[in-house]
Amino acid sequence: MEIKNIHPTAVIGDNVIIECNEFTLGANSVIKDGCTIRCNKFIAQEGLYMCEGVEIGRGGCNGPNSNVYIGSNVGIFERAIINPSDEVHIGDNVGIGGEVMIWTHGAWLDITKGFPADFGPVKIGNNVWLPARSIVLPNVEIGDDTVIGIGSVVNKNIPAGSLAAGSPCKVIKENEYPKELSTEELEKLIEPALKYWHTKLIPHKGIVGVNCVNYNATTEMIELAQGSELYQATYYDVRKKTMFGYINDVAEDLRDFLRRRGIKIFTNKPFKSI
Numbered sequence: 001m002e003i004k005n006i007h008p009t010a011v012i013g014d015n016v017i018i019e020c021n022e023f024t025l026g027a028n029s030v031i032k033d034g035c036t037i038r039c040n041k042f043i044a045q046e047g048l049y050m051c052e053g054v055e056i057g058r059g060g061c062n063g064p065n066s067n068v069y070i071g072s073n074v075g076i077f078e079r080a081i082i083n084p085s086d087e088v089h090i091g092d093n094v095g096i097g098g099e100v101m102i103w104t105h106g107a108w109l110d111i112t113k114g115f116p117a118d119f120g121p122v123k124i125g126n127n128v129w130l131p132a133r134s135i136v137l138p139n140v141e142i143g144d145d146t147v148i149g150i151g152s153v154v155n156k157n158i159p160a161g162s163l164a165a166g167s168p169c170k171v172i173k174e175n176e177y178p179k180e181l182s183t184e185e186l187e188k189l190i191e192p193a194l195k196y197w198h199t200k201l202i203p204h205k206g207i208v209g210v211n212c213v214n215y216n217a218t219t220e221m222i223e224l225a226q227g228s229e230l231y232q233a234t235y236y237d238v239r240k241k242t243m244f245g246y247i248n249d250v251a252e253d254l255r256d257f258l259r260r261r262g263i264k265i266f267t268n269k270p271f272k273s274i
Contacts, residue, residue, distance in 0.1 A: 002020065002021060002022075002023075003021065003022045003023065004018075004020075004023045004024075005023065005024040005025070006023070006024075006025045007025060007026055007027040007028075007029065007046075009027045009028050009029075009270075010025045010026065010027065010028070010029040010030070010031075011029070011030045011031070012025070012031045013030075013031060013032045013033035013034070013035070013052075014033045014034075015033055015034050016031055016033070016034070016035045016036075016037075017035070017036045017037065017038070018037045018042075019037070019038045019057075020037060020038070020039055020040065020041060020042045021040050021041065022040070022041040022042070022043070023037070023041075023042050023043075024042070024043040024044065025044050025048065026044055026045040026046035026047065026048065026072070027046040027047070027268075028046055028047050028268070028269065028270040029044060029046065029047060029048040029049070029050075030048070030049050030050065030270065031048070031050045031054075032050060032051050032052045032054075033052050034052050034053045035050055035052070035053065035054045035055070035056075036054075036055045036056065036057055037056045037057065037068075038056065038057030038058075038061050039056060039057060039061045039066045039067065039068055039084045040061070040062065040063065040064060040065070040066040040067055040084075041066075041067040041068065041069075042056065042067075042068045042070075043067075043068070043069050043070065044068075044070040044074070045070065045071050045072040045074075045092075046072050046073070047072050047073035047074070047270075048070055048073075048074050048075075048076070049074070049075045049076070050075075050076045051075075051076065051077045051078045051080075051098070052078055052079075053078055053079040054076050054077075054078070054079065054080050054081075054082075055079075055080075055081050055082070056068060056081075056082045056083075056084065057083070057084070058081065058083045058085075059083055059085050059105055060085050060105070061083070061084050061085055063085070065085075065086045065087050065121075066084045066085060066086070066087075067084060067087045067088070068082065068084045068087075068088045068090075069087070069088070069089045069090065070090045071090060071091045071092035071093070071094065071126065072092045072093070073092060073093050073264075073266070074090055074092070074093070074094045074095075074096070075094075075095045075096065076096045077095075077096060077097050077098040077100075077132075078098040078099070079098060079099050080096050080097070080098065080099060080100045080101070080102075081099075081100070081101045081102070082096075082101075082102045083101075083102060083103045083104055083105065084104060085104045085105040085119065086104035086105065086119060086120055086121045086122075086138070087104070087121040087122075088102060088104060088121065088122050088123075088124075089121070089122070089123040089124065090124045091124055091125045091126035091127070091128065091144065092126045092127070093126060093127050093264075094124055094125075094126070094127070094128045094129075094130070095128070095129045095130065095131075096130050097129075097130060097131040097132035097133070097134065097150070098132045098133070099132055099133045100130055100131075100132065100133065100134050100135070100136075101134075101135045101136070102122055102124075102135075102136045103122075103135070103136065103137055103138055104119065104120060104121060104122055104138050105118070105119045105138060106118045106119075106137065106138060107119070118137065118138045118139065119138055119139075120138040120139030121138075121139070122136055122138065122139075122140050122141075123140075123141040123142070124136075124141075124142045125141075125142055125143050125144035125145070125146065125160065126144045126145070127144055127145045127146075127177075127178070128142055128144070128145070128146050128147075128148070129146075129147045129148065130142070130148050131148065131149070131150040131151075132150055132151070133150065133151045134148055134149075134150065134151060134152045134153070134154065135152070135153045135154065136154045137153070137154065137155045140154050140155065140156065140157060140158075141157045141158075142154065142157070142158045143157075143158060143159045143160030143161065143162065144160045144161070145160055145161045145177040145178050146158055146159075146160060146161065146162045146163075146164065146177065147162075147163050147164075147176075147177065148164055148165065148169065149163075149164065149165020149166065149169075149172075150165075151167070152164070152165050152166055152167060152169040153166075153167040153168050153169055154168075154169040155168045155169065156168070156169070158171065159171065159174065161174065161175045161176055161177050161178070162174055162175075162176060162177075163176045163177070183217050183220055184217070186215070186220065186238060187215050187217055190215045190222065190238065190263065191214070191215055193257075193258070193261045193263070194213050194214060194215065194222065197213065197254060197257050198210065198212075198213050201257065205253075205274050207250055207253070207274060209226050209227060209250070210224070210225075210226055210250060211225040211226060211227070211231075212224075212225050213225070213254065215238075219235075220237070220238060220239055221235045221236060221237050221238065222235070222236035222238060222254075222258075223235055223236075224236070224250075224251060224254055226246065226248070226250060226251075232245075232246035232248075233245050233246055234246050234247065234251040234254075236254075236255065236258065236263075236265050237265075238263060238265075241264060241265055241266050242265065242266065242267075243255060243265045243267060249272075249274055250274070252269070252271075252272050252273075253272075253273050253274045255267075255271065256271040256272055256273045257273070259271050
């Protein structure tokens with residue numbers, strides 16, 4: 001029996017094919033046009049962003065182990081392929097780049113004549129970046145807080161906190177992530193991004209009423225000031241990943257810009273730009 005549990009705030013685009021015995025899509029999730037999802041179970045938590053042309057399926061994805069479990073705030077980008085012949089687990093805050101392929105089976109030639117075959121699940125931990133055109137093969141586990149180099153072929157387990165790259169993928173640095181940056185280091189990263197948003201994007205978009213935006217090293221918050229007569233302030237806590245104060249489309253535009261620059265501030269709303 002087919003069961004669909006789609007949160008009211010989730011959005012599914014046009015020409016999307018969903019063929020699952022059980023399908024769950026969490027709050028503030030987006031599945032863009034032309035995606036295909038074929039498996040036994042597909043369960044995604046809040047904040048999934050699936051770009052155009054993503055395909056989940058291929059190769060015997062009707063069995064009891066053909067399950068895809070996706071955590072919170074995951075991005076799966078254009079034309080990625082996820083093959084759940086066996087289970088695929090994707091943790092929280094994972095980025096899966098364009099044209100990435102994740103395989104849980106690989107076989108073609110006759111194994112009784114010595115040719116290779118591989119079958120098994122894939123597990124990707126929390127806070128993992130798997131960039132464009134990387135390939136993950138069956139029976140692989142990628143640990144938490146890991147960055148994979150672009151175009152890598154991951155054919156063995158990668159430990160948590162690693163920087164790894166290559167074909168085949170090899171660990172370049174261990175215990176590299178996460179890092180606790182100082183206030184001074186944060187300021188050097190954040191201030192140029194804020195300057196670009198304020199001096200380049202704001203005029204380009206025709207946004208008016210922004211007085212100033214800066215990083216306050218004492219509070220470790222980004223401060224946005226709007227309004228001519230009434231001072232309307234928005235605060236973005238870069239440590240706690242929260243925002244408060246005056247919230248309007250301009251404040252949300254800055255939040256989305258920060259996301260694209262790698263500074264994620266979470267609310268109970270989807271990211272959006274002007």
